[in-house]
Amino acid sequence: MAEAGVNIGGSRTAALHQARPGHGQAARPARAQGEGVPCDLVTVPARQGLEAVDILRLRDGVGPVLHDGECHTLGFLVPAGTAAAWDVPGSACTQAYGRGARAGRQEPPVTGSGWLVAPEAALSEATDPAVLRAALGEAARTIEAVDRCR
Template sequence: MTVPVRRGLEAVDILRRGDDPAVGPVLHDGPCDTVGFLVPPGTAEAWDVPGSACTGTDGRGLRLPSEPPAVGAGWLLPPGASDGPLTDPARLREALDEAARTIEAADSRS
């Protein structure tokens, strides 16, 4: 699941705070100016968050490389260093909504 970098970075911060952090590996794609979250297979079928894209896979045989899978990309939270194996879609949706509100409020003060 990918989102523009500003919203994605804010969502990572939101997901990592609190008593129960819930974020899996996160990829920062510099050339595309996006942040990608790894979510469970099947998430794309019901994903409808404006300003984001969720690409479906069957999830079978997926191995996370230690090196980023795209040129110019880098792991913001690499596999094994994150709080979990995948990011929970419901929690991600909440974090993205909160991130959008935070960004909107910050921009309105500018």
């Protein structure tokens, strides 16, 4: 994971940078160079986000995911308009307003960020908000259960 600048210590997400057979770029329709889909950005704490990425990856539902430079938060690209109805505690959804947050780009749309799951390694152009909501809930319950066992 050196290319994304994140050391996630052997997590299953390390395999996300390699496209799986039948998924990734080949599974999506071809796009013109530089063309993308406007997206909003859901940000969550890194621990919950990494768990959610693993859950989504196992269910073939992960879109592009960003990490901040400090690796404290992850950002999931979701379809434009998601922010208007996003209400998941512990997360925030920012409207893109066409300011360059676009799936399908090589460069991260947010200054100081990097790709955890790059667009070419993602299984979709953006993560479905309902699927992300469920994965974040499952991730929170998993983290709570692990913390109780300590």
